[in-house]
Amino acid sequence: MATAWALNILITSTTSLKRKPGILPGSQDWDSYLSCLANKGRFHIVGIVPEPVVVPSFSLINGGKSIAGSPGGSPALIRTMLDFCVRHNIYPIVEEFPMEKVNEAIRQLQEGKARYRIVLKHHR
Incomplete structure (x- = not known):
């Protein structure tokens, strides 16, 4: 190939x-x-x-x-x-979530829906 x-x-x-x-x-x-x-x-x-x-x-x-x-x-x-x-x-290819959506990010992980690594971002 x-x-x-x-x-x-x-x-x-x-x-x-x-x-x-x-x-x-x-x-x-x-x-x-x-x-x-x-x-x-x-x-x-x-x-x-x-x-x-x-x-x-x-x-x-x-x-x-x-x-x-x-x-x-x-x-x-x-x-x-x-x-x-x-x-x-x-x-790396990552999927970013703002810190205030941490529960949504964890839910994606638990359901196996995370497409890439999940990164929580803290915005100041």
């Missing part, structure tokens, strides 16, 4: 809040993530995946791709990662 773009590094993280079937990180289509990588690209999992990561070996061999993982990071490592993101204009 040809794509118009390819990533050199793809990083994913896990959270214990995603407990619905089909949403757990371990039940993901890992092969689809690898198809986003450029040749010699690296896929790095941050956090613990509760299920085995199943990937066809051809997906790694074709293009010399690799998978790595880590449980998290030290403050210095996190700072390095954030600096990398700023240098390469990588920012």
